[in-house]
Amino acid sequence: MPDKIATTPAMDAQGLSEPHQRVIAPHLPLTKRIKYAILAFLWYRVLLKGMLYYSEAKKYFVSPGVNEPDLVKTYPVRKSLTIRIFFPPSHNPTTTTTTTPKLPTLLTIHGGGFTVGSPHDNDTWNRSFSQRHPILVIALDYTKAPTGPFPTAIHDLAALIPCILADRTLPIDTTRVALAGWSAGGSLALSVAQLPAVRDRIRALVPMYPLVEHAPTREGGVAKAARRRYKPALGGFRAREGDFVLPMMSLFNWAYLEPGQQCDEPLLSPFFARREELPRCIFFVACEMDMLAHEAWRMACKFAGRRVPGYEEKVGCEEVVGKGRLITEGDERFAFEEMTEDGSRYRWLLVPDMIHGFDQDNIEGLTGDPVFMEDARIKTAKIIDPIGDWLLSGPLKADS
Numbered sequence: 001m002p003d004k005i006a007t008t009p010a011m012d013a014q015g016l017s018e019p020h021q022r023v024i025a026p027h028l029p030l031t032k033r034i035k036y037a038i039l040a041f042l043w044y045r046v047l048l049k050g051m052l053y054y055s056e057a058k059k060y061f062v063s064p065g066v067n068e069p070d071l072v073k074t075y076p077v078r079k080s081l082t083i084r085i086f087f088p089p090s091h092n093p094t095t096t097t098t099t100t101p102k103l104p105t106l107l108t109i110h111g112g113g114f115t116v117g118s119p120h121d122n123d124t125w126n127r128s129f130s131q132r133h134p135i136l137v138i139a140l141d142y143t144k145a146p147t148g149p150f151p152t153a154i155h156d157l158a159a160l161i162p163c164i165l166a167d168r169t170l171p172i173d174t175t176r177v178a179l180a181g182w183s184a185g186g187s188l189a190l191s192v193a194q195l196p197a198v199r200d201r202i203r204a205l206v207p208m209y210p211l212v213e214h215a216p217t218r219e220g221g222v223a224k225a226a227r228r229r230y231k232p233a234l235g236g237f238r239a240r241e242g243d244f245v246l247p248m249m250s251l252f253n254w255a256y257l258e259p260g261q262q263c264d265e266p267l268l269s270p271f272f273a274r275r276e277e278l279p280r281c282i283f284f285v286a287c288e289m290d291m292l293a294h295e296a297w298r299m300a301c302k303f304a305g306r307r308v309p310g311y312e313e314k315v316g317c318e319e320v321v322g323k324g325r326l327i328t329e330g331d332e333r334f335a336f337e338e339m340t341e342d343g344s345r346y347r348w349l350l351v352p353d354m355i356h357g358f359d360q361d362n363i364e365g366l367t368g369d370p371v372f373m374e375d376a377r378i379k380t381a382k383i384i385d386p387i388g389d390w391l392l393s394g395p396l397k398a399d400s
Contacts, residue, residue, distance in 0.1 A: 022262070022263075022264055023214070023215065023216065023217075023220065023262075023263040023264065024216075024260055024261060024262050024263060025214075025216040025253065025257035025258065025259055025260060025261040025263060026216060026217060026259065027259040027260065028254065028259070032254075033254070036250070036251050036254040036255070039251050066127070067123040067124045067126075067127040067128075068123065068127075069084035069085050069086050069123065069126075069127075069139070070085055070086060070087045070093040071084075071085040071087075071093055072084055072085070073085065073167075075160060075163040075164070075167075076163075077159045077160065077163055078156055078159055078160055080143075081140075081141040081142065081143070081156060081160065082119065082141055083119065083138055083139060083140055083141060083160070083164065084119045084120070084123070084126070084138070084139040085136070085137070085138050085139075085170070086126045086127050086129075086130040086136070086137040086138075086139075087130060087136060088103065088130045088131065088133065088134045088135060088136065089131060090134055091103065091136075091171060096169065096170070096171055098168050098169075100171045101171065102171050102172060102173035102174075103134065103135060103136040103171050103172065103173055104134070104135050104136070104173055104176035104177070104178075104391070104392065104396040105135065105136045105137075105138060105172045105173065105176065105177045105178070106129065106135050106136070106137050106138070106177075106178050106179075106180055106206075106391070107138050107139075107140055107161065107164070107177065107178070107179045107180070108122060108125075108126055108137060108138070108139050108140065108179075108180045108181060108182075108185070109139075109140050109142070109157065109179070109180070109181035109182070109185030109186075109188050109189050110122055110139065110140075110141070110181070110182060110185050111181070111182040111183030111184045111185045111186070111357070111360075112144070112183070112184055112185075113183070113184055113248060113249075113251075113252035113255075113256075114144065114145050114150070114153060114184045114187075114188075114252060114255065114256040115144050115145045115146070115251070115252055115255045115256065116144060117144075117184075118141065119139035119140065119141050120361070121360055121361055121362060122139060122182065122360070122361065123139075123361060124361050125359055125361075125380065125384070126139055128381070128384055129384050129387075129388060132384055132385065132388060133384075133388035133391075133392065134392075135388065135391070135392070135396070136170070136171065136172060138164060138170075140157060140160055140161075140164075141156075142156040142157055142188065143156050145252075145255035145256040146254075146255040146256075149255065149256055149257065149258055150256050150257060150258070150261065150267075150268055151191075151267055151268070153188055154188060154191050154192050154195075154267060157188060157192040157198075158192050158195050158197060158198055161179075161192070161198050161201065162197060162198075162201070165177065165201055174201065175203075176203060176395075176396040176397075176398070177201060177202055177203060177396075178202065178203055178204040178205065178206060178391055178395060178396055179192075179193055179198075179202050179204075179205050179206070179279075180205070180206035180207070180208065180387075181206075181207055181208065181210065182208045182209065182210075182357070182359075182360070183208070183209055183210065183211065183292070183356065183357065184210075184211060184252075185208075185210075186207030186208050186209060186210025186211070186212075187207070187210045187211045187212060187270060189205055189206075189207050189210070190205060190207050190210060190212065190270035190273070190278065191266075191267045191268070191270055193205055193278055193279055194266060194267060194270070194273055194277045194278060199277070199278065199279060202279045203279060203281060203395040203396060204279055204281035204282065204283070204391060204394070204395035204396065205278065205279055205281070205282045205283070206282075206283045206285065206387055206391075207282070207284055207285070207296070208285040208286075208359075209285065209286050209287050209290050209292055209293065209296065209356055209357075210270070210284075210292065210296055211292050211295070212269060212270045212271040212292075212295050212296055212299045213263075213264075213269045213271040213272075213295040213298075213299075214253070214257070214263040214268055214269045215263070216253040216257050216261075216263055217250075217253075218249075218250055221246050221249040221250065221291070222246070223311075224246075224291040224292070224294065224295070225242060225243045225246045225291040227291070227293075227294040227311065227313075227314055227315070228243055228288075228289060228290055228291045228293055228294065228314070228315065229288050229289050229293075229314055229315055229316045229317075229318075230289065231289065231318075231320055231353065233320050234320055234353060234372075235371065236367075236369040236371050236372050237355070237367040237368070237369040237372050238289060238353070238355060238369070238372055243289075243290070243291040243355075243356070244355070244356070244366075245290070245291055245292070245356050246291060270299070271295060271298065271299045271302070275303055275344070278303075279395075280342070280343060280344035280345070280395075281344065281345045281346075281394060281395040282300075282303060282345075282346050282347070283347040283349070283387060283390055283391075284296050284297075284299065284300040284346075284347065284348050284349070285349050285351065285383060285387070286315070286348075286349070286350050286351070287350075287351050287354040287355055287356055287358060288315055288316035288321075288350055288351060288352045288353060288354060289316075289353065289354060289355045289356075290354070290355060290356040291356070292356065293315045293316075293350065294309070294311075294313075294314070294315055297309055297315050297348070297350070300346060300347075300348040301348075303346045304336070304337075304338035304340075304346035304348070305338060305340060306336075306338065315333070315350060316333060316334065316350055316352060317331075317333065317352075320353060321352035321353050322352075322353070323374065323375045323378065324375060324378035324379060324382070325352065326349075326351065326352065326379060326382050326383070327350075327352060328349065328386065333350065334349070334350045334352065335347075335348060335349050335350070336348050345394055345395070347390060349383065349386065351379055351383060353375065354375070354376065354379060355367075355372075358372075358376040358379065358380065359376065359379075359380035359383070363376065
C-alpha cells in the first residue's frame, strides 16, 4: 500500500510554510514482518545485551557507584516501570521529610527508537545535571514496542507523572516542573505534554534531538538522511557517508506503528501540534550531523513564529566548527531564542559536528572513536549549563 495518500495544504494554525504529504504506516508483506521480528530478537538478545554488559562493566571497574541514583522507586499504576531519582548536593535523600524545602524538578525520558533502552542510559547526564543545578532529576521509564506500540508509552508516562508529582516523600515543587527527553524520549515528552492532565503540570519542555515528524517508509528515512549535514573532514565514525540511525528506522517503525496509522496525528508527530496544545516554554536541542535535526529545526522555527525552513535547506554549516565548541549566539542557524507576546519562550540550540546520541552513556561502545568521544564529552558537559540556566532563569524560576 502506498504511504502517501493525500496532500494537505499549508494552514496558518499549523504554521506550515508549504504543503505536506499525509503519510500512513504501510501494511508490510509477511516476509518483511518475519524479517523484522528476527532482527528485533537479535537486537534485544545479542547487540543490546552486549552493549549493556559493556556499559555496566565500565561503571563497575572505572567509576563504581559514581552516577548511581539516590533512590529507585516504582508506583502501583505501572509496577513494572522503575524510576531513578537524583538529588542535588544541597539535599540529603535519607533525611527528606514533608517539611524539607521543595525543589524545582526535571523529569527525563530516555530514547531508543521507542523499542529499546532504559533510564540507566542517562545516569551520567542526570547525575551531572543534578550536581550542577539545584534541581531534582527523575528518570522515567515506559513500555517498549513491539510489546507496547503507539500510544502505549504515552499512556504509561501520563499515568506515572501525576503519581510522581503527588508523592509527598519527594521534595518536588509541583509549580516548577519541566520535562526533557532524548530522541524517542524527546518525541514522547512533546507528545505526553499535549495531554491536559500533564500539560497543566509542566512548565517547560527540553526535547533533545527528538523525532517530531514520522516517516514510516524506507524512502521517508532516506529523505530525512539527505537533509542532515555530512562532514568527511572530521574523520573517524563521523566521516561515514550515511547516518548510522537510518538502517534502524524501518525496524523501529515496524515495532512502534500499527499498519494504517495516520502519521501526522500530533500525538505521534508533535510537529503538527498547535502552540496552545503544549507548554509555553520549549528549548529544542539538536545535533548537526543527525537525520532528525532538520525536523526539530522546522518545529522550533514554527513555534517561535519564524520562517519554517524548506526541505531543501540543510542544517548547520559546511565547515568543521571544532572540538568542544558550541555556537550559542551570533549565528541563528545554531542558536536563537524568541519570546512571544503571551510570554512564551522558544529556544533553539544546534550542537555542531555531533551525531545522534552523542551524550549517551553507551555511545562509546557503538562508535569506538576516541577523537569523537573527546569532542562529545566536552559538548555534553557544555550544554548542561545553558539548559539548567534557561530553566532556572525562566520557567522554573521561583514565583515565575
